Amino acid sequence: LAELAGDFEVAPGLPGSHLAALTAQEQELLRFLTDGRTNREIATALGLSDQAADRALVEMYARLGVSSRSEATALALREEAVP
Numbered sequence: 001l002a003e004l005a006g007d008f009e010v011a012p013g014l015p016g017s018h019l020a021a022l023t024a025q026e027q028e029l030l031r032f033l034t035d036g037r038t039n040r041e042i043a044t045a046l047g048l049s050d051q052a053a054d055r056a057l058v059e060m061y062a063r064l065g066v067s068s069r070s071e072a073t074a075l076a077l078r079e080e081a082v083p
Contacts, residue, residue: 018064019079026060033057033073 022030025046032042043053057069066072 019076022060022063025056026063029053029056029060030072030076033069034076 019030028046029042032045037045039053039057040050042048042057043050046053046056048056061067061069061072064072064075066075
């Protein structure tokens with residue numbers, strides 16, 4: 001995945017500091033995405049309904065200026081935002 005991370009473009013003008021502005025839950029969501037977890041697995045881990053997890057992911061994508069889990073994962077890997 002790390003090799004592919006450079007293939008995705010992030011919305012222009014969004015510095016990596018947007019990653020730092022994520023809420024604790026959004027940071028956890030991003031970690032789960034980079035671990036390859038499904039939306040259902042994320043929902044279960046966070047104690048959310050599937051719909052609530054989906055909404056949280058969409059809100060996180062908007063905050064990051066991306067439109068998909070692949071772009072969010074690529075951004076996190078590129079910016080080394082997850083261990």
